[in-house]
Amino acid sequence: MSTLPDPADRGVLDVDPAVFRKIVEYAADTAPATRHRARRVAGLDVGESGPSARVTRRPGPARGTVGEAVGGAGEVDVRLRVTLVHPGSVRAAVADIRERVDADLRRTTGHRLRGFTVEVEALQPDDDGAASRAGSDTPRVR
Template identity: 40%
Template sequence: MSQEDPGERGGLSIDPGVLRKVVEHSADGVPGTLRVPRKLAGLGLGEHGSSARITLSGNEIDVRLDLALCYPAPVRSTVDAVRVAVGDEVERITGYRVRVVDVTVSALLPETRARVE
């Protein structure tokens, strides 16, 4: 039996949808980012976190990320932390390198707390 390098036995392809989910999950884990209510025609449909679009170019990806931040979180430092977290996590999990993370802050919201009635 041959002791081949595992990388020599086949290829690996990661679906862009999986890369997008890794990006969103890592962005949502940064302190200061928020999940916001999802509504359609005034009906509550749960919550959603960040929303990402990715563009693949070989082993590199470009990310466009839309997210909500907690007010009064420092926007610049929170976005910088999101960029670092996304780049580190994507590379750690998938081996892809993140070239750029363009961030749009779509909302600044007070952190919600559980309400007791």
């Protein structure tokens, strides 16, 4: 049997900032209330855009040290831009997104969510459109 050094003496795990951003964007994108938005440049369709995030890492006392408790990894501040479904509660949607983001960050990196700012850049009608008409017989003006 080989003898390994103490886990704290073996090294550190450093998570790239782009990984934090991808985790946050994926968690937000999987929330039922978020939608992708058509991107246009000079009047031309250039695809879709989903949630976009800016993540700032706040290292904890034992940031990423191998063998340390997961809770000691540190904290992150998130600034997130999303498009939400309409009609619907913005507060409930943001609360759900926050829970998803925090859970995914804790599970995959051990970091916890410290600050969370959401900018709702657009509201889009529900996919089937029935909820947006709310029983009206006349078509909506677009």
